[in-house]
Amino acid sequence: MVSAFSVVDAPARGPARRTTGGDLPPRLPPPGGDGDGPDREPDPRRPILDNARLATLFLIVAEVMLFAGLVSGFFVLRLGAPVWPPPLEPRLPVAATAVNTLVLLASSVAMLAARRALAERDLAALARRVGVTAALGALFLTVQGFEWVRLVRFGLTVSSGAYGSTFYTLIGAHALHVLVALLWVLLTLQLIVRGRFSPDRPGMMRACAMYWHFVVLLWPVLYVTVYLL
Amino acid sequence: MLSWWLPENVATYGQDIDWLFHLIYWITGGVFVLVIVTFLTFLVLYRDRPGRRARYTHGSTPLEIAWTVVPTLILVVLTFLSVPAWSRIKMQMPPSDLDVVVTAKQFNWQVAYPGPDGRFGTADDKTMLDEMHVPVGKVIHVRLRSQDVIHSFFVPQFRIKQDAVPGREIVAWFEAVKPGKYEWPCAELCGFGHSGMRGWVYVHTAEDYAKWAAENATGAQETPKR
Amino acid sequence: MSAVSAAYVDTEHAEHHELGFLRTYVFSTDHKMIARQFLFLGLFMMILGGLLALVIRWQLAWPETAVPGLGWILTETEGILEPSTYNMAFTMHATIMIFFVVMPILAGAFGNFLIPLMIGARDMAFPFLNMLSFWVAALAGVLMLAGFFVPGGHAAAGWTSYAPLSSVTEYTGVNWGQNLWCISLFVLGISSMMGAINYITTVVNMRAPGMTLFRMPLVVWSLFITAILLLLALPVLTSGVAMLLFDRMLGTSWFRPSGGGEPLLWQHLFWYFGHPEVYILILPAMGIGSEILPVFARKPIFGYHAMAFSMIAIAFLSWIVYGHHMFVSGMNPTLGLSFMITTMIIAVPSAIKTFNWLGTLWGGRIRFTVPMLNALAFVSMFVIGGLSGIFMASTPVDIFIQDTYFIVAHIHYVVFGGSIFGAFAAIYYWFPKMFGRMTNPALGHLHFWPTFVFFNMTFFPMHILGVGGHMRRIYNPTQYEMLQPLQWWNVLITIGAIGLGLAQIPFVINFFWSLFAGRKAPVNPWNATTLEWSAPSPPPHLNWGPRLPTVHRGPYEYSVPGSSEDFLPQWEPSSAVPAGARRH
Numbered sequence A: 001m002v003s004a005f006s007v008v009d010a011p012a013r014g015p016a017r018r019t020t021g022g023d024l025p026p027r028l029p030p031p032g033g034d035g036d037g038p039d040r041e042p043d044p045r046r047p048i049l050d051n052a053r054l055a056t057l058f059l060i061v062a063e064v065m066l067f068a069g070l071v072s073g074f075f076v077l078r079l080g081a082p083v084w085p086p087p088l089e090p091r092l093p094v095a096a097t098a099v100n101t102l103v104l105l106a107s108s109v110a111m112l113a114a115r116r117a118l119a120e121r122d123l124a125a126l127a128r129r130v131g132v133t134a135a136l137g138a139l140f141l142t143v144q145g146f147e148w149v150r151l152v153r154f155g156l157t158v159s160s161g162a163y164g165s166t167f168y169t170l171i172g173a174h175a176l177h178v179l180v181a182l183l184w185v186l187l188t189l190q191l192i193v194r195g196r197f198s199p200d201r202p203g204m205m206r207a208c209a210m211y212w213h214f215v216v217l218l219w220p221v222l223y224v225t226v227y228l229l
Numbered sequence B: 001m002l003s004w005w006l007p008e009n010v011a012t013y014g015q016d017i018d019w020l021f022h023l024i025y026w027i028t029g030g031v032f033v034l035v036i037v038t039f040l041t042f043l044v045l046y047r048d049r050p051g052r053r054a055r056y057t058h059g060s061t062p063l064e065i066a067w068t069v070v071p072t073l074i075l076v077v078l079t080f081l082s083v084p085a086w087s088r089i090k091m092q093m094p095p096s097d098l099d100v101v102v103t104a105k106q107f108n109w110q111v112a113y114p115g116p117d118g119r120f121g122t123a124d125d126k127t128m129l130d131e132m133h134v135p136v137g138k139v140i141h142v143r144l145r146s147q148d149v150i151h152s153f154f155v156p157q158f159r160i161k162q163d164a165v166p167g168r169e170i171v172a173w174f175e176a177v178k179p180g181k182y183e184w185p186c187a188e189l190c191g192f193g194h195s196g197m198r199g200w201v202y203v204h205t206a207e208d209y210a211k212w213a214a215e216n217a218t219g220a221q222e223t224p225k226r
Numbered sequence C: 001m002s003a004v005s006a007a008y009v010d011t012e013h014a015e016h017h018e019l020g021f022l023r024t025y026v027f028s029t030d031h032k033m034i035a036r037q038f039l040f041l042g043l044f045m046m047i048l049g050g051l052l053a054l055v056i057r058w059q060l061a062w063p064e065t066a067v068p069g070l071g072w073i074l075t076e077t078e079g080i081l082e083p084s085t086y087n088m089a090f091t092m093h094a095t096i097m098i099f100f101v102v103m104p105i106l107a108g109a110f111g112n113f114l115i116p117l118m119i120g121a122r123d124m125a126f127p128f129l130n131m132l133s134f135w136v137a138a139l140a141g142v143l144m145l146a147g148f149f150v151p152g153g154h155a156a157a158g159w160t161s162y163a164p165l166s167s168v169t170e171y172t173g174v175n176w177g178q179n180l181w182c183i184s185l186f187v188l189g190i191s192s193m194m195g196a197i198n199y200i201t202t203v204v205n206m207r208a209p210g211m212t213l214f215r216m217p218l219v220v221w222s223l224f225i226t227a228i229l230l231l232l233a234l235p236v237l238t239s240g241v242a243m244l245l246f247d248r249m250l251g252t253s254w255f256r257p258s259g260g261g262e263p264l265l266w267q268h269l270f271w272y273f274g275h276p277e278v279y280i281l282i283l284p285a286m287g288i289g290s291e292i293l294p295v296f297a298r299k300p301i302f303g304y305h306a307m308a309f310s311m312i313a314i315a316f317l318s319w320i321v322y323g324h325h326m327f328v329s330g331m332n333p334t335l336g337l338s339f340m341i342t343t344m345i346i347a348v349p350s351a352i353k354t355f356n357w358l359g360t361l362w363g364g365r366i367r368f369t370v371p372m373l374n375a376l377a378f379v380s381m382f383v384i385g386g387l388s389g390i391f392m393a394s395t396p397v398d399i400f401i402q403d404t405y406f407i408v409a410h411i412h413y414v415v416f417g418g419s420i421f422g423a424f425a426a427i428y429y430w431f432p433k434m435f436g437r438m439t440n441p442a443l444g445h446l447h448f449w450p451t452f453v454f455f456n457m458t459f460f461p462m463h464i465l466g467v468g469g470h471m472r473r474i475y476n477p478t479q480y481e482m483l484q485p486l487q488w489w490n491v492l493i494t495i496g497a498i499g500l501g502l503a504q505i506p507f508v509i510n511f512f513w514s515l516f517a518g519r520k521a522p523v524n525p526w527n528a529t530t531l532e533w534s535a536p537s538p539p540p541h542l543n544w545g546p547r548l549p550t551v552h553r554g555p556y557e558y559s560v561p562g563s564s565e566d567f568l569p570q571w572e573p574s575s576a577v578p579a580g581a582r583r584h
């Protein structure tokens, strides 16, 4: 999968970063060659992070900015409101969601365990633990879905003023991200189960884990912001 | 000098703004002349001619420090020179001699005077459309509101501009020093009628104003009770 | 030239050339093809955005008369603009120019083309993602253009789309136009995020041996920093347009005061994105200028490190100045003061750059080729645009000139005088590498000189109008008594704008003529030192033969004392280095 994305993603081999030819005393050209040393391909530099994980890191940075926009919007409206939560609006299910938060955090723990399985090259355990992660994530989404249905029935909708707007936009944006991350996890799981995954090329798996941890860790922030403050 | 450029200024703090404008004009003008003259000189002097070889240099630390520090100083000084005018206009408003409530809506200015009871929001408020009458030499507080979208209160000759934002009241002030009739456009895009959303501000002498106020029963002769 | 390019043999990778038409020209994953696609997208949109500008200009000079040729489209009014059509015209003019001309050309086309070639990589880190990023951008373009055909017309609330004008349909009468505007920018946000991730990863991980960070050409630095800004800024716009779209379509109250919303929230979000955005527009042009000036002055860039660090400083500072767009919006005046200070300070890195460009010219051997002329125009016009920014940075002065033509003048001096001249310079300079053919210099001069003259004739008088009190975004200036004496300026400006439009015709001819019939380009036509000039023109798939170039020195070794040639390429082996060259 990774190789389909990247041309030069070969694992780092050879000496760590060869900084310069210019600073070194001139070397003898290799016999019969006309260049300035042995062929330097494949890439002799040893990157700190492989491409897949680096890219995921930057993806997460962008997502953080997206949620920073939403959360600061939330604060502007919340601080501008005379009373918060506005009277006559249904209360948010703080306790039930707290439990649900634990579910989501547990999924992250499962993902950490999966990483250990990866390090031990135990593919069966890896598949199991990734499966648990996905299941917990799905459970979280389902519970969220039920709560939304209840809230809507109690009369909290997107169009009920700033309260409904902020709640559904922020929590919905997070739910969407969990959904996408879940699909990614399932895709990875499917690769592992079908034996198309090799622990020698863990880039995709690790990137997926990174993104999963991101959506999980984002949640407590939103929970505290939207439900508790 | 350059006064043909700016519209005539007829309000108290307008001079502060014009002074800063001219100051920046001379600073940036000076910088511009310096940069462009150097630039053109180099282009002529160092144009490619047979046998010429370019100077080999990667830079000069003292020079680079100089042209970092000097602009920084100029800009910091400019900032500090700008603070007094800003705080006079926006932060330390003088007490009001007369309040008017201006409510913007697509595409008119609604000007409200408190009526004989001297209070806003009562039945006897006097409202008029697209015209505002004020006495000369008095501090006028314009309480800006909007019914729909954002508009902007702009009277070029007073050097005043302030957006009117729905959902809040923003106070702007001015003190005109010369009687007359001044054009009062809307300066923020507010829809298809933005162009042409325009009123007039009439600045009257004290006597004229008293007469106008009495005729129109605006109750705005005295300092308003709040 | 060097062993690398001379010994070019493409054996291993030959099979890549047998991709079908679709994979080669349409769904290509080759960064150079994607670059060309972005370039064509941008140039096509530029004609559209420019024609909209001419429509605007016609209306301003001769209000409410039929615009020549527009009778075909506006059949009901026989070519006469209505106020709502005028608002739509400038909204879409700016939206198209900024999001679909400057960004695709500078960041999209040159980002894609130059980054791998100049750091010595075979392609981007994620070629497939790269292709996706182009097609998603193209989709955004289609969505944006679709807005012209929906009932109610296209978005008409300005490119800044201030809420609640933009968030409530009744206020403008525009329904799907504004929705599509939001959706298109949302989609474009996704595209630019993919592009940015790709650029950053490529620069961080895929530099050729020897290509240390401080040996990167400045244009790569500028594109790298631009990518970081894109990555951080666009998501904020995305969050804003999502809220706007929800307000319009789902009935949320983000910007609706009656529901507890806050109109100014939009402005904060928009400008928090918007100010970094304007530096996204200028930074690549600054990089391009820093690339072309040394080549045609035959001198190393003056103050390489200062050039790189000043761009980093601009990127940092651009996050804390955005409030200068909101001085009279009703924002807390104390905040206004702090934004004034930061805005003044952000001029300092630009000052450093300007003086370093002058330093580069000093003592050079300047050749006035077409790319050089455009680069010189970039430097001088950017200075004018930047200096007019200082007026606005001073809060009291901005009270008067905000929302006047002074701002319009500033905009165009920085985005046309800066970014577009930068783009022209880049196109003329890299055309040989991109398409393997030289452009025609005579036509190039015929394009440059009228463009330069008419550009100033169009935009300089706008300062005067603005200071005279001429508001921006007004349909008919003659409705105002105070503007009637100034009307002749509007006529003059419009004549200039028509000239500016006509001046682009030689460019179009030159571009297409050279594409098919231009002189074949040698490998290194300008005797430049950076890595892209070591690959064949145009570079094949994977750019170099089996052997990647190795980098031996910084990018601007011109006129090194003691060497016979007046340039010393980055890929030239070290044994050839004369004693006089500085070693990084």
Ligand code: HEA
Binding pocket: B027, B028, B031, B035, B070, B071, B072, B074, B075, C160, C278, C279, C281, C282, C324, C325, C343, C344, C346, C347, C348, C350, C351, C352, C354, C382, C383, C384, C385, C386, C387, C389, C390, C392, C393, C394, C398, C401, C402, C403, C407, C410, C411, C414, C415, C418, C419
């Ligand atoms: C490429 C785009 C670009 C660039 C680079 C800039 C650069 C700058 N801009 Fe501009 N700006 C825009 C695009 C850009 N701007 C646009 C599109 C708008 C309008 C948006 C809208 O409302 O539609 C806008 C609006 C805008 C405003 C808001 C005006 C208003 O609506 O009231 C302000 C206010 O401070 C401002 C300031 C500046 C400053 C200080 C710089 C500085 O970075 C400039 C620095 C450069 C120099 C100063 C020149 C070189 C320096 C020297 C030669 C050294 C010596 C100088 C001195 C000592 C003074 N800009």
Ligand code: HEA
Binding pocket: C046, C047, C049, C050, C051, C053, C054, C056, C057, C090, C091, C093, C094, C095, C097, C098, C101, C102, C157, C158, C159, C160, C408, C411, C412, C415, C416, C419, C420, C458, C471, C472, C473, C474, C497, C498, C500, C501, C502, C504, C505, C508
């Ligand atoms: C990159 C950005 C960019 C560029 C390149 C331009 C280019 C031009 N702009 Fe624009 N402009 C903006 C960004 C830009 N503008 C922005 C951000 C605003 C603010 C919008 C707002 O208020 O919301 C604005 C607003 C704006 C206004 C103010 C509208 C108003 O406030 O009411 C005006 C008025 O004159 C104007 C004019 C022009 C002109 C004449 C050009 C010319 O340079 C165009 C010249 C180019 C061409 C004409 C195209 C080339 C044509 C061909 C190759 C085909 C052959 C030609 C012919 C057949 C004639 N622009």
Ligand code: CUA
Binding pocket: B104, B105, B107, B150, B151, B152, B186, B187, B188, B189, B190, B191, B193, B194, B195, B197
């Ligand atoms: Cu009201 Cu513009």
Ligand SMILES: [Cu+2]
Binding pocket: C274, C275, C278, C321, C322, C324, C325
């Ligand atoms: Cu800005």
